[in-house]
Amino acid sequence: MQGVSDPDSIWSAEQAAAASADFAELHAAHGGVLWVAFDPALARCGLFFCRYGVVCELTPPGFSVRSRVYEYGGGACCATELGVAFVNERDQQVYRIDIGLDVGAHGAPYLITDQPHCRYGDLSFVPAWQALLAVEESHEGGAVVHRLVRIGLTEHRQVLIEGADFYAAPVADPSGQRLAWIEWDRPYQPWLATRLCQRESGERTRVLAGQGSDQALQQPRFDAQGRLWVLSDKAGWWQPECVDEGTMLDAAPFDHASAPWQLGGRTYLPMESDELLLTRFEQGVGALVGCAVRTSDLDGKTIGAHSLGGPATPYVKATRRLAEDFTRFRSLAADSEYFYCIAAAPDRLPAVLAIRRSDGALRILAGGEQPLPERQLSRPEALSCRVGQGEHCHGFFYAPIDGPERPPLVIFLHGGPTSACYPVFDPRIAFWTLRGFAVLDLNYRGSSGYGRDYRLRLAGQWGELEVEDIRATIDALAADGRIDPQRVFVRGGSAGGFSALRALAELPQLRGGASLYGVSDPLALRRVTHKFEADYLDWLIGDPQQDAERYQDRTPLLQAERIRVPVIFFQGALDAVVVPSQTESMVEALRQRGLLVEYHLFAEERHGFRQATNLAEALRAEHAFYQRLS
Numbered sequence: 262m263q264g265v266s267d268p269d270s271i272w273s274a275e276q277a278a279a280a281s282a283d284f285a286e287l288h289a290a291h292g293g294v295l296w297v298a299f300d301p302a303l304a305r306c307g308l309f310f311c312r313y314g315v316v317c318e319l320t321p322p323g324f325s326v327r328s329r330v331y332e333y334g335g336g337a338c339c340a341t342e343l344g345v346a347f348v349n350e351r352d353q354q355v356y357r358i359d360i361g362l363d364v365g366a367h368g369a370p371y372l373i374t375d376q377p378h379c380r381y382g383d384l385s386f387v388p389a390w391q392a393l394l395a396v397e398e399s400h401e402g403g404a405v406v407h408r409l410v411r412i413g414l415t416e417h418r419q420v421l422i423e424g425a426d427f428y429a430a431p432v433a434d435p436s437g438q439r440l441a442w443i444e445w446d447r448p449y450q451p452w453l454a455t456r457l458c459q460r461e462s463g464e465r466t467r468v469l470a471g472q473g474s475d476q477a478l479q480q481p482r483f484d485a486q487g488r489l490w491v492l493s494d495k496a497g498w499w500q501p502e503c504v505d506e507g508t509m510l511d512a513a514p515f516d517h518a519s520a521p522w523q524l525g526g527r528t529y530l531p532m533e534s535d536e537l538l539l540t541r542f543e544q545g546v547g548a549l550v551g552c553a554v555r556t557s558d559l560d561g562k563t564i565g566a567h568s569l570g571g572p573a574t575p576y577v578k579a580t581r582r583l584a585e586d587f588t589r590f591r592s593l594a595a596d597s598e599y600f601y602c603i604a605a606a607p608d609r610l611p612a613v614l615a616i617r618r619s620d621g622a623l624r625i626l627a628g629g630e631q632p633l634p635e636r637q638l639s640r641p642e643a644l645s646c647r648v649g650q651g652e653h654c655h656g657f658f659y660a661p662i663d664g665p666e667r668p669p670l671v672i673f674l675h676g677g678p679t680s681a682c683y684p685v686f687d688p689r690i691a692f693w694t695l696r697g698f699a700v701l702d703l704n705y706r707g708s709s710g711y712g713r714d715y716r717l718r719l720a721g722q723w724g725e726l727e728v729e730d731i732r733a734t735i736d737a738l739a740a741d742g743r744i745d746p747q748r749v750f751v752r753g754g755s756a757g758g759f760s761a762l763r764a765l766a767e768l769p770q771l772r773g774g775a776s777l778y779g780v781s782d783p784l785a786l787r788r789v790t791h792k793f794e795a796d797y798l799d800w801l802i803g804d805p806q807q808d809a810e811r812y813q814d815r816t817p818l819l820q821a822e823r824i825r826v827p828v829i830f831f832q833g834a835l836d837a838v839v840v841p842s843q844t845e846s847m848v849e850a851l852r853q854r855g856l857l858v859e860y861h862l863f864a865e866e867r868h869g870f871r872q873a874t875n876l877a878e879a880l881r882a883e884h885a886f887y888q889r890l891s
Contacts, residue, residue, distance in 0.1 A: 264697030265663050271637055272688075272695050274884075278876035280632055280688035283611050284603045286326070286525065287592040290340030291360055294594070294601055294626060295319075296613055297326045297338060301873035308338060308347055310360060310367075311613075311626050319358050319367050325350035328382035328524065330398045330407075331427075331793040332838050332868065336383030336525025339393070341414060346373070346384055346393055353380035355395065357414055373416050381412075383429060383524035389437025394421075396428050396524060405792045409442060422458075422466070427451070427793070429524055434483040438462040441469075441481040441489055448796030452477050452520040452679050452709070452716060457491050457504065469504055477713070479521050484531035492518050492529065494713045501529055501537060510554065515541040519709040520679040520716065530593045538600055540590040542710035544643060545655055546684055547589040549602065549616075551581050583616050584623055589683045601626075605685035607640050608633075632688075637662055639694035641684035644701070646730070646737045652718075654730040655711060656703040657684045658738070664697040669772075669891055670744040672731060673702045674753030674760045678723060678801070679716055681709045692880055698887075699744050705730040705760070721808075723756075723801035724763045724815035731764045748772050750887050755779060755839060755868065762817035762847070765824045773890045775883050777831045778839045778868055781847035782818040789840055821850040827857035829886045831879050833866030859886060 265271060278301055285306070286297040293312030300307065305325035307318045320326060327350035328334035338347035344359040344367065354377075356370040374381065380398040387394055393412040397420075398405065409422035409431050422428065425444035429451060433440050438461060445455040456471040457478045469489075471478050476495040481504075483489055489504040499518045501510040517539055518528040530538040537552045584590070587604040594601040600616040612629030616622070641657035648654050661668045671693050675682050682702040690700045704710065705727035707719030719726055731751065739746035751774040753761040758779015765774045780786055784805055787798045803811050813819055828851060832844040841862065848860045861882055863875045870876050 264661065265637065265695050268692075268695040272633065272691055274692065274877040274880040275873070276632070277688035277692045277880055278873040280610055281873070281876055282628070284613055284628060285592060286336070286338045287594050287601055287603055287613060288338070288340045288345075289594040289596045289599075289601050290345075294613065294615070295338070295340055295345055296592075296603070296627070298627070299871075301871060301876060304872040306337075306350070308345065308358075309627070310345075316627065317367075319345065319360070320347070321369065323351075324356075324370060328380065329353055330380050330382035330396055330524060332791050333523045333793075334382055335523030336385075336396070339384040339386050341386045341393075342388060342391065344368070346386065346412075346414070348381050348384070352377070355381050355384070355393070355412055373414060374412060374418060375416065376418070383431065385432055387433040387437050389433070389435070392417075394431040394433060394440075396431065422460070425456075429455075429521065430479065430481055430526075432481050432483060434487050434489075435485075436487070439483075439487075439489075441483070443478055443481065447792075448799060449474065450679075450794075450797055450800070451479065453800070455479070457481060459489070470502075479518060480526055480529065482529070482531050485533045488531075490529075490531050497714065498712050501531075501539070510537070512539070512552070513541065513543075514712075515543055516710050516712060517541045519681055520677065522677065522680060526591075527593045528591065530595060532595065538593055538595065540593065540602075542681075544645075545657070545681070545704055545710050546643070547587070548585075549583045549587070549590045549604075551583055551600070551618075553580075581621065583621050584614055587612075587614070589685050605683065607684055607686055608635070608638055609686055611685075632686075633691060637695060638686075639691070639700075641702070643684070644734065644737075646734045648706070648730055648733045652706065654703070654705050654733065655708070656701055656705075656734065657682065658743070659690050659694050659700040659702070660743070661694045661697050661699050664694075664699065665745075667742060667745040668697055668699045669748035669750070669887070670699045670701060670735070670738065671887070672734075672749065672751045672764075673700060674705070674727070674731075674751065674757035675702075675708070676753070676755035676757045677709075678705070678707050678719060678727065678756040678760065679709055689880060692884070696884065699738075701734060701738070703727075703730065703734060719801055721801070721803055721811075724759065727760045728764050728767050731760075732768055735768075735770065746770055748891055750774055750890075752883065753777065753779060758839075759783075759817065762824070762828075763815065765826060765828060766817060766820045767823070769825070771826060773827045773829075773887060775829045775831070775886070776844065776847070777870075777879070778833055778836055778844065779830075780817075780839055781843050782816055784812055784816065785818075785846075786839065786843060791837060794838070818847055818850055821847065822854060824851060824854075824856065827859075827886070827890055829859040829861075829883055831861045831870070831882075832863070833868060833870065834862055834864045835866060836868045838868040 328337040355374040359368040383396040426446040431442040454474040589605040613626040639659040754777035758776035
């Protein structure tokens with residue numbers, strides 16, 4: 262296999278694993294910025310505070326900031342009046358830390374919930390209450406129940422809202438008199454159909470939007486004037502809507518968020534003076550845009566952002582693109598001088614950015630290292646491939662560094678399956694391209710970032726549609742002479758692992774593949790999976806009784822005899838989403854057929870690996886496995 266002469270000296274598996282560090286949960290507060298940083302060497306998330314250019318960690322050893330609500334978590338911390346509140350990973354309880362005037366002066370974590378059967382997430386602080394809002398997940402008496410709760414900073418807890426199956430994004434207006442949130446019920450998921458609800462002081466709950474099954478809403482926000490905004494996809498894209506004025510922002514037709522697998526998303530911010538700070542996906546590529554918003558009446562006269570009695574439509578009067586060297590943006594925040602965000606780019610590690618509002622000048626507060634020189638970096642090339650009847654699937658192609666003219670190809674399949682891949686530096690992709698492999702990071706139909714219709718294409722089609730996309734992209738790349746079609750490998754994690762196994766059964770041209778904590782038996786998984794995804798398989802494949810034949814045809818475990826090439830498997834022993842028996846049954850079925858199979862079980866990993874030693878071991882093992890087959 263060609264590649265650079267000594268790739269381990271440039272980018273080893275250990276370096277790639279170390280580069281999986283990331284940031285989350287960014288907040289502007291206390292004259293500085295708070296964020297959570299994941300350290301793969303310690304497999305923990307620390308809470309950091311930056312003020313006056315000085316950065317310190319707030320969480321002491323033994324604490325890790327991570328929610329496990331809905332298993333995927335999110336919203337694990339928020340700023341309070343005197344400090345910060347956070348969810349501790351080990352016990353899933355809420356703690357607070359007070360911050361002093363000096364950056365390094367802060368108190369010890371103080372426990373403010375004592376509900377050992379509960380988990381918490383999506384924290385927000387309500388100054389008018391001097392208390393927190395949170396999503397509570399109770400595991401008691403064999404049932405899993407979700408609620409919205411109020412948590413005082415000195416331990417008092419009060420149930421505010423209950424009765425729906427799921428809740429997300431609770432937020433209060435500046436007065437504390439008006440509460441808004443997102444809720445939904447089974448069998449829906451939050452990217453299919455949700456409701457925007459409101460309760461004002463002394464009133465009953467009202468549903469403001471999302472009464473049917475044709476709209477998914479997320480991220481309600483109150484602006485400085487107390488108006489309620491939300492992201493709605495009723496027009497085909499997740500776009501900002503001013504709910505109080507009943508008007509959708511006349512913005513560019515792009516998704517301004519991805520599917521909300523995690524709580525706590527902040528991909529747009531209503532600002533003062535009728536401005537919006539927006540992220541959006543332009544054919545899968547992220548952009549950060551500042552918008553001046555105005556409203557016109559029927560006569561076309563600009564009247565500001567309020568409608569004065571006549572129909573009005575907010576429109577974008579002026580825009581400016583920010584941080585244009587970056588291609589993905591998350592966790593937006595702002596103060597009077599700066600915009601803040603977590604950003605990623607094709608040539609560097611994730612970064613915490615401060616962007617001066619007056620002129621867009623950019624400063625990196627943390628992260629953002631460039632681990633590889635340009636000559637050793639494969640940059641993403643947008644790929645759009647015709648499939649089906651006038652449709653296209655999308656993705657990003659990475660050519661090998663010093664590889665052969667027709668290199669082997671590794672196809673990456675993301676999980677979800679309604680998640681997405683992004684054109685940013687991925688340490689695993691760099692590992693492969695430096696070793697002579699091309700990589701295709703595929704946003705098959707069903708992925709987020711390309712509108713509601715594209716996102717919903719997998720309804721009843723999972724296990725077939727994405728396999729068609731894999732076949733089509735292989736054929737297109739082979740026809741262009743960019744890959745060796747006889748040396749193609751497919752790999753994926755979680756739902757991507759299922760799709761990889763389905764592709765291995767359906768596409769004889771594949772040389773081998775990898776399943777990382779992937780689904781092999783949907784019906785068995787349906788019986789044991791967690792509440793958040795309990796009905797998801799019915800949407801992806803069909804009703805188990807009415808569509809029994811469909812399940813038979815698309816279950817990798819029942820179609821094991823159709824897989825004729827080697828497969829390598831990786832699994833976490835503590836995985837509660839795709840339980841270990843899913844992988845172990847598939848391994849046994851293939852071994853009984855005499856196929857070359859490897860199985861790697863990591864005793865302390867859950868769904869998605871986090872420990873650097875395990876990440877490196879898995880990467881090395883997968884590369885060695887494909888080397889044997891090439």
